[in-house]
Amino acid sequence: MHVGDLVNVIKERRKILRISQKELSELTDIGLRTIKGLESGKTNPTFHTLVNILDVLGMELSIKTKK
Amino acid sequence: MHVGDLVNVIKERRKILRISQKELSELTDIGLRTIKGLESGKTNPTFHTLVNILDVLGMELSIKTKK
DNA sequence: GGAGATGGTGCAATATACAGCACTATGTGG
DNA sequence: CCACATAGTGCTGTATATTGCACCATCTCC
Numbered sequence: 001m002h003v004g005d006l007v008n009v010i011k012e013r014r015k016i017l018r019i020s021q022k023e024l025s026e027l028t029d030i031g032l033r034t035i036k037g038l039e040s041g042k043t044n045p046t047f048h049t050l051v052n053i054l055d056v057l058g059m060e061l062s063i064k065t066k067k
Numbered sequence: 068m069h070v071g072d073l074v075n076v077i078k079e080r081r082k083i084l085r086i087s088q089k090e091l092s093e094l095t096d097i098g099l100r101t102i103k104g105l106e107s108g109k110t111n112p113t114f115h116t117l118v119n120i121l122d123v124l125g126m127e128l129s130i131k132t133k134k
Numbered sequence: 135g136g137a138g139a140t141g142g143t144g145c146a147a148t149a150t151a152c153a154g155c156a157c158t159a160t161g162t163g164g
Numbered sequence: 165c166c167a168c169a170t171a172g173t174g175c176t177g178t179a180t181a182t183t184g185c186a187c188c189a190t191c192t193c194c
Contacts, residue, residue, distance in 0.1 A: 001128040031153040046111045061068040098183040
């Protein structure tokens, strides 16, 4: 799981749900500038930010042992 | 997935592999103070830090849609 | 008891995520 | 063409993650 994968998942999921970056910002209470930076791959989000966004998008993180 | 869950997974996995915080710090090239802070739940790690640690512990992140 | 390993915390410096504001570029619908 | 929505970027200030250093507490082993 790299940053690029993360960005792709979030952007695609947001498109499926037909939510704009601005709406996601309002729903998560995360600044629009932060959403923009994250989705354009310019920043390295914190765990909290990530979990918050995924939660609003109806997704969640999980950890598994590598095979 | 909350920070507490994350901490528990990492600490338990580290115990299973019999790796100390100091060794994990060296293997990941992440400062020992950062490992300590993370495992004691005092900080909100970045995505990079998280992925790096999980990787060394033979684990990985995944994202799934909530049911 | 003393020595070493381990994990947790305080302090301070540096790097960077977060956030708002403004602007540009692109696409869409009138 | 024009107005609007959307996504991306530069600049800036603030908050905080990262880091090293030092110290304390606990545990284990000699």
